[in-house]
Amino acid sequence: MSEVQVYKPVLDKQTKLVVNGLKVYFPLRKSFVEVLMRKPRLYVRAVDGVSFDVKDGEVFALAGESGCGKTTTGKAVLKLVETTSGSTYYLPSRGIMESNPYYALYKKVSEYGHIDLQGIPDKLFKPLRRDIQMIWQDPYGSLNPRRTIFEILSEALEIHGVGSTKSEREDIVAKALEEVKLTPASEFMYRYPHMLSGGQRQRVGIARALILKPSLIVADEPVSMLDVSIRAEILQLMMELKKIHGLTYIFITHDLALARYISNRIAIMYLGKIVELGDARRVIENPYHPYTKALVEAIPEPNPERRHVIKEPSIKGEVPSPINVPTGCRFHPRCVALDQHPELEELCKKKEPPLIEIEPGRYVACWLYTKK
Amino acid sequence: MSEPLLEVKNLKTYFYTLRGIVRAVDDVSFELYRGESLGLAGESGCGKSTLAFSLIRLVPPPGKISGGTIIFEGRDVTKMSEEEFRREVRWRGISMIFQGAMNVLNPVYTIGDQIAEVFMIHKGYSKREGLEEAKKLLQLVGIEPRRVKSYPFELSGGMKQRAVIAMALALSPPLVIADEPTTALDVVVQAQILNLMKRLKNELRTSIMLISHDLSIIAEVADKIAIMYGGKIVEYGPSDLVYNNPRHPYTRALLNSIPRLRGEIRDLTWIPGTPPDLINPPPGCRFHPRCPHAMERCKKEEPPVVEVDRNHYVACWLYTK
Incomplete structure (x- = not known):
C-alpha cells in the first residue's frame, strides 16, 4: 500500500496565499455563577484548523452552510478578526512592495517574497490593506446611506493618500465607476445608495474593492442577495475585471452550482474544518465526502419532474453548536454513510480524520476513504 | 373540470403615492384548482408579493385593489366587508407563509x-x-x-x-400562499422545507401558491407556473410546458441565468437593464427595452395573451399571427 498523503498547502512561486492551520475561536462570556464555580471558559470554534493555498490568478471557492466558518476564514485573511493560532503567508503584488517603506521590516517566509501576515503589527499592515480587499455580501447594508457614491469610494483614497486634490480623486472614482459599468460616472457619483438598484449597489461595492488596485479580493457571497436574473451579470463583470487586473479571488459562497461555474478549486467546509478540497467541477460533479454529497443532492434544479418525487437529503439532524463540537469526525452524528459502515463507528467517533489525497489534487477528510 | 378554488380576473392593485400611481399588479388573471400548486416567479419588484397580499386583502396603504375580481370558493372576496373577510376567508380559507419567516x-x-x-x-x-x-x-x-x-x-x-x-x-385552509418561504435558509434545510410542502400538497390536498424569484425552487413544487414581469403575467401554463418549452423571451432569459449542477458549462446569460418603473411603465410590451427580439410593434402596442399550446398562454408579439 502506498503512503497516505495528508494535505499540505504548497508554498511556491505561483502561490498567492497560504493559510496554514488557521484557528479562530471566539471566547464566550462567563456568567457570574460560572466564574464562582471556576468553570473553564468556553469558545465558539468558528474556524478550527483550516489549511489551503490559493494560486496567483485563481478563483478559490470556500463553500458550506451558514455557520461553517467560511466568512470568518475570509475575514481572518484580511486580519479583520483576531486569529487564535495558525499562519497566513501572502505574496504582495510588486507595485505595493516598491512603494511600501516598511517592506524591508517584514518577515519573509519564502525566497519568493511571501510575508507572514500574522506576524505584522497592525500599523505596518495598513499599506498592505490596499493589496487585499473585500466585497461584502449585502449591497444594502454595506453602503452608508447618508453618503454619496463619491464619498463612499473616495474614503479609501483619502485613507491611503491616493490623489492629492478633490478633482484628482474625482477622476479616480469616475474611472472606477466606468470600470464597473456605472455610466455616465459623473451622474452616479453624486447619487445616494438608495437611488440605486441592488445590482448597481453591488457594482459600487466592487468598485470600492478595486479602487486601490488590489491583487487579492475576498468576495463574501457577492451575489447571494441579488435576483437570479442579474447574478450572472455581476459575476461576468467580476471575471472580466479579474482578467484585466490579474486579480486573485477567494470566493465565499453557499451556492455550489455557482461555484462550479466560476471557481477553479473549491474547499467544502463543515463546522470550521475543510472536509473536501479539489478541482471545483470534479468535487461538485463527483463528491466523495458524505457531507458534500448531501449538499449537492439538496440543491434544487429547474426540472419540473422533481415535483413528483420527495427525496430527503441524506443527512441527519441539524448542525451542532460550534461550542460543543462533536468528538472524532465532527460530521459523524449527521453522517448517513456511517450507518452503512458500522465497522467504522469506533474510528469516526474517536479520531478526527485527516485531509488526505485520494486522487491527484483531490483531498477528503473521511475515514471511509482512508482505510482503502 | 369542476369549479376552480380560486379565480382571479383582471386584478389591479395600485399604490397611490405622491409621486404617482404605482401599478404593482396590473390586469392579472389566473385560476387555481383544489390540490393544485401554482408557482409565481419574477424579479424583485415585479408585483408578485403585492399579488399575494391582494389575495388575503392585506395590501399595505397607500395600496389598494382598484379593479378586478377575486373569486374564492365561488364568492367574490373583493366585495366582502373587512369583518366578513376576516371571519370567513383570511386564514380559514387562504393563509400565508410570509417572506422572511x-x-x-x-x-x-x-x-x-x-x-x-x-x-x-x-x-x-x-x-x-x-x-x-x-x-x-x-x-x-x-x-x-x-x-x-x-x-x-x-x-x-x-x-x-x-x-x-x-x-x-x-385552520386547514384549502389555499396556502408561500412568499419566498426558503430565502435565508441553507440548502439542506431548504430541501427539507420544500419536501414538507410537497407532502402537505399530496396528503392534505392543500393548494399552494409558491412565490419565488428562483425558478429552480418553484420547479420543486409547482404544477402550474405564472411568470410575472412589471405587474403583468407574461407567461402562464403547466410547468412541464413552461420549463421544457419556454416561449416568452423573459422566461427563456430567466431559465438561462440559472447555474446548473450538471452538464456542460455554458456561459451564463443575464437580463440586461433594470426592471421597469411601475409608475411610468414603458409603452407597449413592458419587457421591450430589455428584450433581444423587440420589434417596432412591441414599443407601441401591448401584446395580447395567446394560447400557444394547450393551457399554455404567452403575452408576446412573437406568437401573434
Whole structure:
C-alpha cells in the first residue's frame, strides 16, 4: 500500500496565499455563577484548523452552510478578526512592495517574497490593506446611506493618500465607476445608495474593492442577495475585471452550482474544518465526502419532474453548536454513510480524520476513504 | 373540470403615492384548482408579493385593489366587508407563509402561544385547547410537540420556518400562499422545507401558491407556473410546458441565468437593464427595452395573451399571427 498523503498547502512561486492551520475561536462570556464555580471558559470554534493555498490568478471557492466558518476564514485573511493560532503567508503584488517603506521590516517566509501576515503589527499592515480587499455580501447594508457614491469610494483614497486634490480623486472614482459599468460616472457619483438598484449597489461595492488596485479580493457571497436574473451579470463583470487586473479571488459562497461555474478549486467546509478540497467541477460533479454529497443532492434544479418525487437529503439532524463540537469526525452524528459502515463507528467517533489525497489534487477528510 | 378554488380576473392593485400611481399588479388573471400548486416567479419588484397580499386583502396603504375580481370558493372576496373577510376567508380559507419567516415570530411569546392564538381568535378555543392543537400541528410539520414551550430564539432557522408553516396550516385552509418561504435558509434545510410542502400538497390536498424569484425552487413544487414581469403575467401554463418549452423571451432569459449542477458549462446569460418603473411603465410590451427580439410593434402596442399550446398562454408579439 502506498503512503497516505495528508494535505499540505504548497508554498511556491505561483502561490498567492497560504493559510496554514488557521484557528479562530471566539471566547464566550462567563456568567457570574460560572466564574464562582471556576468553570473553564468556553469558545465558539468558528474556524478550527483550516489549511489551503490559493494560486496567483485563481478563483478559490470556500463553500458550506451558514455557520461553517467560511466568512470568518475570509475575514481572518484580511486580519479583520483576531486569529487564535495558525499562519497566513501572502505574496504582495510588486507595485505595493516598491512603494511600501516598511517592506524591508517584514518577515519573509519564502525566497519568493511571501510575508507572514500574522506576524505584522497592525500599523505596518495598513499599506498592505490596499493589496487585499473585500466585497461584502449585502449591497444594502454595506453602503452608508447618508453618503454619496463619491464619498463612499473616495474614503479609501483619502485613507491611503491616493490623489492629492478633490478633482484628482474625482477622476479616480469616475474611472472606477466606468470600470464597473456605472455610466455616465459623473451622474452616479453624486447619487445616494438608495437611488440605486441592488445590482448597481453591488457594482459600487466592487468598485470600492478595486479602487486601490488590489491583487487579492475576498468576495463574501457577492451575489447571494441579488435576483437570479442579474447574478450572472455581476459575476461576468467580476471575471472580466479579474482578467484585466490579474486579480486573485477567494470566493465565499453557499451556492455550489455557482461555484462550479466560476471557481477553479473549491474547499467544502463543515463546522470550521475543510472536509473536501479539489478541482471545483470534479468535487461538485463527483463528491466523495458524505457531507458534500448531501449538499449537492439538496440543491434544487429547474426540472419540473422533481415535483413528483420527495427525496430527503441524506443527512441527519441539524448542525451542532460550534461550542460543543462533536468528538472524532465532527460530521459523524449527521453522517448517513456511517450507518452503512458500522465497522467504522469506533474510528469516526474517536479520531478526527485527516485531509488526505485520494486522487491527484483531490483531498477528503473521511475515514471511509482512508482505510482503502 | 369542476369549479376552480380560486379565480382571479383582471386584478389591479395600485399604490397611490405622491409621486404617482404605482401599478404593482396590473390586469392579472389566473385560476387555481383544489390540490393544485401554482408557482409565481419574477424579479424583485415585479408585483408578485403585492399579488399575494391582494389575495388575503392585506395590501399595505397607500395600496389598494382598484379593479378586478377575486373569486374564492365561488364568492367574490373583493366585495366582502373587512369583518366578513376576516371571519370567513383570511386564514380559514387562504393563509400565508410570509417572506422572511425567520423574523415574523414574536420573540417574547413561545411558539405554542403564537399558534394557539389562531385557534383562540378564530375558533374561540381556550388557551389549553389551543395549545393541544398547536402540539398536533408541530408534529405535522416535523417538530417535537414539547417545543410548544420554546421561544423563537431557541429554535434553528429551519424549525422557525416549520413553526410558521404550522401557523399557516392551523385552520386547514384549502389555499396556502408561500412568499419566498426558503430565502435565508441553507440548502439542506431548504430541501427539507420544500419536501414538507410537497407532502402537505399530496396528503392534505392543500393548494399552494409558491412565490419565488428562483425558478429552480418553484420547479420543486409547482404544477402550474405564472411568470410575472412589471405587474403583468407574461407567461402562464403547466410547468412541464413552461420549463421544457419556454416561449416568452423573459422566461427563456430567466431559465438561462440559472447555474446548473450538471452538464456542460455554458456561459451564463443575464437580463440586461433594470426592471421597469411601475409608475411610468414603458409603452407597449413592458419587457421591450430589455428584450433581444423587440420589434417596432412591441414599443407601441401591448401584446395580447395567446394560447400557444394547450393551457399554455404567452403575452408576446412573437406568437401573434
